[in-house]
Structures are given as structure tokens and as C-alpha cells.
Amino acid sequence: MRGILAAGVLPLALMCTPATAAVKDATAGGFTVENTETVPVDADAAWKALVQEVDRWWPKDHSWWGAESKLSIDARAGGCFCETAGARQAQHMAVVFVDPGKTLRMTGGLGPLQGMGLSGALEFRLAPADGGGTRITLFYRAGGYTPDDLSKFAPVVDKVQAQQLRGLADFLRKPAR
Incomplete structure (x- = not known):
């Protein structure tokens, strides 16, 4: 009985671990945001969902074409975090660093930042993660020239990225996908 209870406590604890979100710094020229979630799967399973199943967890209301969209990540240097909807296409970011199960780094401006010429x-x-599972941190540093004060964008980007990371975490928390 104790083993059954212990087996149920860890997943429950990981599901209840509060997410952390923070604007790390923000100036007129750029900002850094960081969000963290803990999930009850190992790094290999988290990696697979991150790169192979992005279309299943990325919030469609944070894509260019909503439910019509198909999102993909080609996890190789020079690969693309892309979105397609029929003939419509968008390269959200370029993949620049891949260390499977540990780090995926992409460059570019997400959403409206792209159209502003920011990167x-x-x-x-x-x-x-302490106690088991995997801690996933989503880190984004953006900047570039714009006549606008980018520090005002930081809280909004932080909130949106928290939603995106939560989409991945919630997907990984669901039993047997």
C-alpha cells in the first residue's frame, strides 16, 4: 500500500509544482524573460514532445492562422520552427543549437516582434528536477532597433511565453498520449 501511495505522490507533487515566470531585465533596447515548469517525465520524453509534437501543445491562439495551422520544429542546426496553413507559411525562428534532451536554441523575433525587425x-x-521529472526552462532575450520602448513589451511577452510553456507542460502531464 505504501508503494502505491508513494507512486501517486510524486506525479501529484510534480503536477502541483508552481510555474515560475520572470522578467529578468528590461530596457528600452531589449529584455530577457524566463519561465519554468516541472513535468513528471524524463528529459527524453520532454524533448520528444518539444520537437516532434509542437503542433499538439503550442497554443493555436498564438499562431498566425489558428486552427488551420500546422506547427513544426526541424531540430537540427539550420532547421526551422515553422508554421504552414495551405500555401501560407511563416518561419517563426531558425534552429541554431541542438543538444537533444538538454537544449534547443532558436533565433528570431516571435509574433509581432518579427514584423518590427527585432530578433x-x-x-x-x-x-x-529535484525529486524526479524534468525542469523545463523557456528563456528568451530579444532586442534591436525600434522607436518603441521595448521594456513595455517584456511583461506581455513573459505572459505569452508562460502560456506557451504551460501548453507543453500540460501536454506532458496528461496520461498516455
């Missing part, structure tokens, strides 16, 4: 470095960092 950034986004990393998904996977590490063992």
Missing part, C-alpha cells in the same frame, strides 16, 4: 535568442533548457 532574439530563445532556449528550451531541460534538466533533472
Whole structure:
């Protein structure tokens, strides 16, 4: 009985681990945001969902064409985090660094930042979590020239990225996908 209870406690604890979100810094020229979630799967399973199943967990309301969209990540240097909807296409980011099960780094401007001519470095960092599972950190540093004060964008980007990471975490928390 104790083994059954212990087996149920870890997944429950991991599901209840509060996410952390933070604007790390923000100036008129750029900002850094970081969000973290802990999930009850190992790094290999988290990696597979991150790169192979992005279309199943990325919030469609944070894509160019919503439910019509197909999202994909080609996890190789020079690969693409892309979205297609028929003939419509978008390259959200370019993959620049891949260390399977540990780090995926992409560069580019997400959403409206792309159209503003801004760029950034986004990393998904996977590490063992205390007590089991995997801690996933979504780190994004963006900047560039714009007549707008980018520090005002930081809280909004932080909130949106928390939603995106939560989409992955919630997907990984579901039993037997």
C-alpha cells in the first residue's frame, strides 16, 4: 500500500509544482524573460514532445492562422520552427543549437516582434528536477532597433511565453498520449 501511495505522490507533487515566470531585465533596447515548469517525465520524453509534437501543445491562439495551422520544429542546426496553413507559411525562428534532451536554441523575433525587425535568442533548457521529472526552462532575450520602448513589451511577452510553456507542460502531464 505504501508503494502505491508513494507512486501517486510524486506525479501529484510534480503536477502541483508552481510555474515560475520572470522578467529578468528590461530596457528600452531589449529584455530577457524566463519561465519554468516541472513535468513528471524524463528529459527524453520532454524533448520528444518539444520537437516532434509542437503542433499538439503550442497554443493555436498564438499562431498566425489558428486552427488551420500546422506547427513544426526541424531540430537540427539550420532547421526551422515553422508554421504552414495551405500555401501560407511563416518561419517563426531558425534552429541554431541542438543538444537533444538538454537544449534547443532558436533565433528570431516571435509574433509581432518579427514584423518590427527585432530578433532574439530563445532556449528550451531541460534538466533533472529535484525529486524526479524534468525542469523545463523557456528563456528568451530579444532586442534591436525600434522607436518603441521595448521594456513595455517584456511583461506581455513573459505572459505569452508562460502560456506557451504551460501548453507543453500540460501536454506532458496528461496520461498516455
